[in-house]
Each structure stands twice: as C-alpha cells, then as structure tokens.
Amino acid sequence: MAAEAGSGLIEAKLAELGLEQTPEEFIAGLAPHIKRRVEALQQLQEKRDEIEAQFRKERAELEAKYEKLYGPFYTDRAEIVSGSKEVPKKEGDEAGDESVKGIPEFWLTVLLKCDTTAETIKDKDLEVLKFLENITSENIFEDGSPRGFKLDFKFGTNPFFSNAVLTKTYYMLPEDDGVLEKAEGTKIEWQAGKDVTVKVMKKKPKKKDGKPQIKMEKVESFFNFFSPPEVPEEDDDVDEETMEELQAIIEADYEVGATIKEKLIAKAVSWYTGEAVEDEPYYFGGDDEDDLDEDDEDEEDDDD
Amino acid sequence: MAAEAGSGLIEAKLAELGLEQTPEEFIAGLAPHIKRRVEALQQLQEKRDEIEAQFRKERAELEAKYEKLYGPFYTDRAEIVSGSKEVPKKEGDEAGDESVKGIPEFWLTVLLKCDTTAETIKDKDLEVLKFLENITSENIFEDGSPRGFKLDFKFGTNPFFSNAVLTKTYYMLPEDDGVLEKAEGTKIEWQAGKDVTVKVMKKKPKKKDGKPQIKMEKVESFFNFFSPPEVPEEDDDVDEETMEELQAIIEADYEVGATIKEKLIAKAVSWYTGEAVEDEPYYFGGDDEDDLDEDDEDEEDDDD
Structure with a gap:
C-alpha cells in the first residue's frame, strides 16, 4: 500500500496494532494488566458463542419447519406447470389452445x-x-x-x-x-x-x-x-x-x-x-448475518 | 447492449419474453389457456407468501430472544473494557501498570x-x-x-x-x-x-x-x-x-x-x-435470504 500524503498516522497506527502479527503474538505482546483483561473477555466470548451455536440450530429448525409448509404449494405449482394438474376454466374464460399442456x-x-x-x-x-x-x-x-x-x-x-x-x-x-x-x-x-x-x-x-x-x-x-x-x-x-x-x-x-x-x-x-x-x-440490505463479503481492497486514504 | 456475434438467439428470446413490458402487459399478452394457469399460480404464491410473513415474524422473535441472552456478556465486556469492573490477578500473573484502567x-x-x-x-x-x-x-x-x-x-x-x-x-x-x-x-x-x-x-x-x-x-x-x-x-x-x-x-x-x-x-x-x-x-456464503445484490451488468455473450 503506497503511503499517500497525510496517511502516515493511520499506517503507523495499523503497524502499532500488529496486523502483521498472529493473534498469539499480539496477545503475547500485551502488557500484563491488559492481557489479563483480554483473557477475561475471551472467556466471555466463548460463553456467548455457545449461545449463538444454539441460536443457529434453532434458526435452522425454524427454516426447515417453514420449508415443509411451503412444500404443498410448490407441488401444486409443479403440477400446474407440467400440465399434470389442470386449472378448470371459469365462466367467461376465453377458449385457448387446450392441446397445450401446462x-x-x-x-x-x-x-x-x-x-x-x-x-x-x-x-x-x-x-x-x-x-x-x-x-x-x-x-x-x-x-x-x-x-x-x-x-x-x-x-x-x-x-x-x-x-x-x-x-x-x-x-x-x-x-x-x-x-x-x-x-x-x-x-x-x-x-x-x-x-x-x-x-x-x-x-x-x-x-x-x-x-x-x-x-x-x-x-x-x-x-x-x-x-x-x-x-x-x-x-x-x-x-x-x-x-x-x-x-x-x-x-x-x-x-x-x-x-x-x-x-x-x-x-x-x-x-x-x-x-x-x-x-x-x-437496495438489498439483508438484516441477517453471514451476508457480508469483506473486500480486501487497499484502503484509499485521501484525507487532507 | 451491443449485439455480439452469436448472441442473437438470447436477445430474441429476451425480447419475446417481454422484458420491456410491464407484468400487466405481459399477462394480458398470454394465450387464454396459459393465463388461466398463471393466475392459479399467483393465487398459490399469495398463500405461500402469507406463510413466509409468519416465518419472518418468528425469525425476528428468535433473533430478539437471543439478543437478550447475549446482553449480560456485552455488559460484562463493556465494564471490563472501561475498567469499571476489574479482573482480579491470578497467582503467578505478572504485575502490570495497574494505574491503567480497562x-x-x-x-x-x-x-x-x-x-x-x-x-x-x-x-x-x-x-x-x-x-x-x-x-x-x-x-x-x-x-x-x-x-x-x-x-x-x-x-x-x-x-x-x-x-x-x-x-x-x-x-x-x-x-x-x-x-x-x-x-x-x-x-x-x-x-x-x-x-x-x-x-x-x-x-x-x-x-x-x-x-x-x-x-x-x-x-x-x-x-x-x-x-x-x-x-x-x-x-x-x-x-x-x-x-x-x-x-x-x-x-x-x-x-x-x-x-x-x-x-x-x-x-x-x-x-x-x-x-x-x-x-x-x-468465502462468505450466507444461507439466508435477502443477501443478494443483483448486478445490472450487461451480459457478456461470447458463445457461438
């Protein structure tokens, strides 16, 4: 990433944050009082993630339940599309080429x-x-x-x-x-x-x-x-x-x-x-997780 | 969209499908026997969509339930980060600069x-x-x-x-x-x-x-x-x-x-x-809906 005029602070900051280090190296480099607190946060994170795993399971079950409920509509649709099930003419319907199926x-x-x-x-x-x-x-x-x-x-x-x-x-x-x-x-x-x-x-x-x-x-x-x-x-x-x-x-x-x-x-x-x-x-937003692609494009730093 | 060599069939097909028409014009242009079946499919679609609305509601409730379960972890985290809650030293922990909060x-x-x-x-x-x-x-x-x-x-x-x-x-x-x-x-x-x-x-x-x-x-x-x-x-x-x-x-x-x-x-x-x-x-996939952006890029049709 080419250093642009004025972007020095961000670059220095990123270097300071050790983005080239592994997480293990980063944690090892923390001062003892910070490291202790970070480890406590990591334990909290683990507990939270266990709950999230349960959420994902319940969400998948919910999706599966509804997939089943949609089933009969999709079956009916397939039968009408293929012509294996006919839609009766209503009164006043124009006559079409009834030899065409579905x-x-x-x-x-x-x-x-x-x-x-x-x-x-x-x-x-x-x-x-x-x-x-x-x-x-x-x-x-x-x-x-x-x-x-x-x-x-x-x-x-x-x-x-x-x-x-x-x-x-x-x-x-x-x-x-x-x-x-x-x-x-x-x-x-x-x-x-x-x-x-x-x-x-x-x-x-x-x-x-x-x-x-x-x-x-x-x-x-x-x-x-x-x-x-x-x-x-x-x-x-x-x-x-x-x-x-x-x-x-x-x-x-x-x-x-x-x-x-x-x-x-x-x-x-x-x-x-x-x-x-x-x-x-x-605009398609999407309010669920997992729908975000991270772009690895170089940051354009063109402030002042 | 410039017509490229060999892409005539697709273009003709797209024109035939009436992409320039409104859906109402497209439906009005259907032969009577097709129109009748399409209308039946539309009724099926409405019933399916009612079920989907219920699904969205249940999914949102599920998300809200779990958001609440995450709450205590986020509160603890905030307190450790700000320093309003201290993480006690364990035996063998190195001494750090304990004047630094959080x-x-x-x-x-x-x-x-x-x-x-x-x-x-x-x-x-x-x-x-x-x-x-x-x-x-x-x-x-x-x-x-x-x-x-x-x-x-x-x-x-x-x-x-x-x-x-x-x-x-x-x-x-x-x-x-x-x-x-x-x-x-x-x-x-x-x-x-x-x-x-x-x-x-x-x-x-x-x-x-x-x-x-x-x-x-x-x-x-x-x-x-x-x-x-x-x-x-x-x-x-x-x-x-x-x-x-x-x-x-x-x-x-x-x-x-x-x-x-x-x-x-x-x-x-x-x-x-x-x-x-x-x-x-x-690769971030995402198995939920609503996470897809449609690109309106011109189709590149280079088969022949």
Missing part, C-alpha cells in the same frame, strides 16, 4: 427474467432448458445442524442428456454457517455430440490426405453450473491473483445457487410474469 | 482491524475514536414486526463533541425485510474548530489589507457515518448514473453498519486480538 418454458422464462441467472445462459442452452420442468431445493442437516442446501433440476426426456435430475449441492462449514465448504454437481451424461459446454473445433489436416484434427474447447454455458470450481484449501499454494480470481468465480457460482433457492423457487410465478423483476428493490 | 483504545483497535470499518477511518478520526467506550446494537420492532436496527456509539467526555452517544439507525421496509427504507444518524455537536468531517481552507485575501477568506470543505471521515445519504424515492427524477453512484454509497454505508452489528459487536475481542481477522474465511 405452461411451456415456464422455468426457462423464470431463469431468463432474473439477471443473475440470465447472465449464465448462452444461446445453445436455450434448447436444453426448454426441457426443464421443475426446480426444488432442500436444506441439508448433519447431526441436527445445518450443513447447506441442495437444488434439484428436474428435466423431461430430452435429446441432450440422459439424466432425469441434475443436482447442485452447497455444503457449508458445520461450525460457521456463512462459509462454503464445497459445491458439488451432477455429472451430466451428454448424448454424443450434444454437450453444449464444449465447442468442437475442426482444423484442416496438415497433410493433404490426412484426417481433420478435432479439438474440444470449454465454452460458457449454464450447464457449467453443475461442474463447480473446487474450493481451495487454506494452505493450498496458489498466488494471490489466482486466489482472487478463483474466489470471484466461486462467489458468482454461489450467488447463482442462492438466487435460485431464495428468490426464484420462492416466487417463481412472480419472476415469470416479471413482477419480481419490477420489485427488484432499490 | 483496555484503552479497545474499540478503536476493533474498528481498525476490520477492513470494512478501517477503510472509513481517516487520520483525524484516530484522536476522536480513542474516546469510543462501547458499541451496542438493538433490533427495532414495530407492531411486533422487525423494522431494522440501531447502533449506539458511547463516547467518554472528549474535547471534540458534546454528545455522549452517537446513534445510527437503519429502518427496513416493513413488508420486505431485505430492503432499506432509510438510515438516520445523530447530529454531532462539534466543539468549535473540532469538526473532523470538514477541512477549513484559508485563502489569501484579495486585497492587501483584506481578511483571509475561509472556505469549509467536506472531507472523508468515519464520522460521516452519522450523516448517511438519503435513500431516493423510486420516482425521484435522477439519471441512471447518479442513481448507481448513490446506490453504491448507500450499500457501502449499510455494509459498515451491518458489519459492526453482525461481526464486531458479536465478537469484539476476537477482532481486537486479530483472531477474527485470521478467521476471515476464504
């Missing part, structure tokens, strides 16, 4: 009307996503504690892949519900030549009678969502720039998953009609 | 060790923040529903301003707990010449025997936190660029407040020692 392209429309998901959809994905019949989510628990959530994408029989359901699962660290441990996706069993996540490049043969060379190249696609990047271990030996890029990719991947869970599944018809798009509020 | 500069250190708050602190703020004795938060309810939270910054007697407590309050929209309605801060009663949020510029007098001209200029300061920007009304007549800038400022302001509430108050001693800094996880 609401075609419902989920494709939902995904396209929300910016976060729309940005991941490319031309080639459109034909595939027409076969998307439902998206559901489920919270994951381990020993009664929240561990993350799983998204199921149910597809109708289609010429692209043989899976009936594609799943994406986010596992959070058990002791710290704001931190992603890993993300996993279903391996998609693409039919021959139908993989929309790769581009086949044919190069002219070098020899006149040689075979054309074939090269596969990864391309952007919504379906890369099911091949999420690996979350690096803290002690992985990667340089800072690579780490930052990777972090941005993982955050974007998580944002897509969380948007689908929290916004699209919760209010799918409002996205379909566009009401949720308009509702897009001026 | 933990000096505790909260200043906490604020400086967290990037989000440190970035708002400028050189001139350091002397003032040495007088910061405690930060507390309180959830706000209205008719039993959550309405936001309030942060109290308790200061010792100091030569900079006469207020004993500076308060910052965030009000969320009652029907949508992820949306900020407004933020309000205490008007700081600065002592003459002590306002660190302004710079006094003296210009040479134009006439030889004239008085020097004095100009006051706003400067960056932590204490601008108590003069938050106004959240514009949806129908305010501001251009898009101004709106985006304002949104960034409001989001940054909210992030500082939420960080103080959720991270610093919750684990102040861990920030003081630096443990929370190290704990800063590789």
